[in-house]
Structures are given as C-alpha cells and as structure tokens.
Amino acid sequence: MNGAAIEPLRNAVRHLVTAVSSAALYTFDHQQVTRLRAMTLENLTAAMDEEPDISLVIIGDELLAGGIPLDTGLYVGRFVEMLRARGIGHIRFLKGITGMELSSLAASLGGNRRDGDIRSSEHIRLGTVEVRFNRSGDGENQELLADLTAEEVSRVTELYEAVARDRKLKASGIADMVGGLITAMREQARPLMALAPLRDLDEYTFAHSVNVCILNLAQAMSLGIDGALLREIGIAGLLHDIGKMFVPREVLTKPGKLTEEEWRLIRQHPHQGARCLVETPGVPHMAAVVAFEHHMKHDFSGYPAVPSGWRQSLVSEMTVISDFFDALRTRRAYRDSMELSQIAGILLDQRGREFHPLLTRNFLLILSRMMA
Known part of the structure; x- marks a missing residue:
C-alpha cells in the first residue's frame, strides 16, 4: 500500500x-x-x-x-x-x-x-477471512486437480530445463499455467491435498516450484486478493527458484554436506534468478523481486545480504513460508519428510524471526482448514 x-x-x-x-x-x-x-x-x-x-x-x-x-x-x-x-x-x-x-x-x-x-x-x-474454495467437492474432483498439478510439473520441468540449457526463459504460457491452477483450486474442496509429490530427486525443483505456486495462491486468496495481482503472486511462486538452473545439478542433488564452494554456488541463485527474470519480457517485476528475496528471512538473517533499511515485499515473505513448508514436507536427498505437526511447530517457534508473524498465523489457519 x-x-x-x-x-x-x-x-x-x-x-x-x-x-x-x-x-x-x-x-x-x-x-x-x-x-x-x-x-x-x-x-x-x-x-x-x-x-x-x-x-x-x-x-x-x-x-x-x-x-x-x-x-x-x-x-x-x-x-x-x-x-x-x-x-x-x-x-x-x-x-x-x-x-x-x-x-x-x-x-x-x-x-x-x-x-x-x-x-x-x-x-x-x-x-470473512478464509480460503474461498468450494468445500462440496468429491474425491473424483480431487483426482482431477492432482492430474492438473502433475501436468504442470511436466510443463515446469520443460520450462526450467530450457533455462538450464539455453540460459534464457520463455515467458509464453506461464500466466495460463497459473490461471489454470487458480480455476482448479476454486472448484475443489481441499486443493492443498493435491500438492505434487516428489517421484525422483532430480525432479525436486520442478515439483517444488508448482507447490510453492499453489501455496502462494492459497495464502493470497485467503487474504481476499484476486485478479491480476493473484496471478502475479502465483507466477512469482512458480519462478522463485529459476536461479537454481544456473547451479550444477550434482550440487543441487548432492546427498552429503556441501563444500564451501558448493554452498557459494547455491547462495548465488537468488541473484541469478532475479537477473534472468528481469531480462525476460512478459514476466512480472514482482517475480524478479521474489526470486531475489525468497531466502532473506523476515529478520534478514538469510541471504543475500542487503543494505540497512531494505523493505521486503510481502509476496516474498509469503514465498518464504510456502518454500519452507514444501521443503520440509518433502523427502530430500539428505533427510526424510517431516510431519505437519512438526513443521507447524517450527513455523510457530520462528515467527517474527525467520517468518512474518501475521502471515505465519494465517498460513497455519489455512492448513488447519484445508488439511484437517
């Protein structure tokens, strides 16, 4: 505002x-x-x-x-x-x-x-403040949304891998992808149950990006956000990790502890993602901001470092929560997935430090309604 x-x-x-x-x-x-x-x-x-x-x-x-x-x-x-x-x-x-x-x-x-x-x-x-979804959906409709998220993972895989190959992003079709997810989410009873599962460690970044998009949309919709701004928030979630396509795949999927040099490469991906998105016609400016800020944390204890007085985008702070939640609920190369109660406990413990306190409270409210 x-x-x-x-x-x-x-x-x-x-x-x-x-x-x-x-x-x-x-x-x-x-x-x-x-x-x-x-x-x-x-x-x-x-x-x-x-x-x-x-x-x-x-x-x-x-x-x-x-x-x-x-x-x-x-x-x-x-x-x-x-x-x-x-x-x-x-x-x-x-x-x-x-x-x-x-x-x-x-x-x-x-x-x-x-x-x-x-x-x-x-x-x-x-x-009222609630996720505005139709709660009368049945199992068949839930399967349709699950099929849609699986299809979007495939499309995002192609999109991201084209960036890894050509070092350029083609923005065509991205808004339509997010628009399709918005439409499907509004028609389902419990859309967060269709968060894309991880089938292969190499697929992590792609499925994770679709899930962060869905979680961002759920947060934004619960706050009454609609229209073009809602679509931009979803696009920002979908593209938040695009900078990882500039990091060697063996580093991204390494099961053991990263070396100092490997960690340095990882920490560069917000810069590289933001630069890629700024240079891509048709991508909302918000997506570049979120790509740059999504590892900063609420108290700026993350990365990259920024000058004193920097004010993070609220959408970046939404994405931090979505990113953290999906990362912990998914099995990774170096650890098993966590139970929702464990993740909720960490979010509560770190609100006001790593996570925006009000957005964290709202996110947990969404989870309690949609995944109970």
Whole structure:
C-alpha cells in the first residue's frame, strides 16, 4: 500500500470508531455523530486518492491494510472488536464511497446485528477471512486437480530445463499455467491435498516450484486478493527458484554436506534468478523481486545480504513460508519428510524471526482448514 494512504486511513478508522461510540451515548443523528461521520468520509476519500481499492483484513488481533499492519492502538483495536463481533473478517473500500454507505456501515457496527444482517454495498464489501474454495467437492474432483498439478510439473520441468540449457526463459504460457491452477483450486474442496509429490530427486525443483505456486495462491486468496495481482503472486511462486538452473545439478542433488564452494554456488541463485527474470519480457517485476528475496528471512538473517533499511515485499515473505513448508514436507536427498505437526511447530517457534508473524498465523489457519 502507498505510504501516503496509511495516515488518512488511520484517521478514518479513529473517526468511525468514535462516531459509533458517540451514537451509543447520544443518537445516530446527533450533530457530533454527523460531524464524525463526515470526517470519516473525508479521510477515507483522501486515502483512496492514493489507493482507490483498500482492503482491511483481520489476522489474529491485527488489522492489515494492503498487507501493512495498522497501529494496534485503542481505535484500531476497538474497530477489530466491532468487526469480529459481527462476523466480519475482511472489509474492502472502493473509490466512490458515499456518505450514505458509510452511515449504513456505522449504524450496523453500532447495533446488535450479526453478520447475516449486515450487507455489502456498491463501494463497501464485507466478508470473512478464509480460503474461498468450494468445500462440496468429491474425491473424483480431487483426482482431477492432482492430474492438473502433475501436468504442470511436466510443463515446469520443460520450462526450467530450457533455462538450464539455453540460459534464457520463455515467458509464453506461464500466466495460463497459473490461471489454470487458480480455476482448479476454486472448484475443489481441499486443493492443498493435491500438492505434487516428489517421484525422483532430480525432479525436486520442478515439483517444488508448482507447490510453492499453489501455496502462494492459497495464502493470497485467503487474504481476499484476486485478479491480476493473484496471478502475479502465483507466477512469482512458480519462478522463485529459476536461479537454481544456473547451479550444477550434482550440487543441487548432492546427498552429503556441501563444500564451501558448493554452498557459494547455491547462495548465488537468488541473484541469478532475479537477473534472468528481469531480462525476460512478459514476466512480472514482482517475480524478479521474489526470486531475489525468497531466502532473506523476515529478520534478514538469510541471504543475500542487503543494505540497512531494505523493505521486503510481502509476496516474498509469503514465498518464504510456502518454500519452507514444501521443503520440509518433502523427502530430500539428505533427510526424510517431516510431519505437519512438526513443521507447524517450527513455523510457530520462528515467527517474527525467520517468518512474518501475521502471515505465519494465517498460513497455519489455512492448513488447519484445508488439511484437517
């Protein structure tokens, strides 16, 4: 989110909460309440001059705007309580919002209504935070998704190996691959059960890339992300490890401990992947950023090293979690796969250090719903 939109958005939340609280003391048509509603609209309009589509998402006790946590002060905390009490986990403001729409929202938040009585409007969309999949799918549909992921592994294998051979990436068809996965995931009950298995150690990078794509999509969809941005997040996951095609295969599949020189080659793959993607027409810039940042870790204890003050992309931090999860759930040359409970424990233990704390909480929520 544009930083210039954050301050007026905070002010809008503050005025809205105060308006709702004041209406409980006086009346909804009281002059003070009317003035606070007008100030809410003024600040919200100013924020949408910078960001015409603003999504607020509740994760735990935090309120995220475009992936950026708002201050956890009195007003934001009270706003989260109001939304949660009415079954709302996600609220989206669209440019063009009217005073009448805002007044209706304020009245709903101040009443005793449950979520079934609160309605979205043209410029205010309300929803819950969950992966938006059809849960009525059956085993046959799950097999169809499994067949699709197997097909995508084959296509990604060809794509990656062409890079290893020619040192160039051809972007044609990548967006269609991700679009097909998005469509299939929306139609299935438990799509994460179709994460591609590892059949051969040499295939690891290819199956892993499809899985990271699927896990990125699941994270993004659970946060209400859709359209072109969702597709770009999937593409970033699919191509995050493209730099490994510049590393000798015997190093990638070595069962024993890497030498200092072999480790140096491994650590170069974020640079090489980002360079490859930047030089490829038709690849979203986000994919190059994620290829460069996906081993940095939340606290920058990973690699590559970057200057002080560097701000990681939220999509890179999603990819770190997806990458870590799929790596541990898959048998590798040097260790067996881990149980989901073990992986969840590591994620919880390292949130705030290796992993973004709010994204980690959301990821574990997705797993609990989709793989129970």
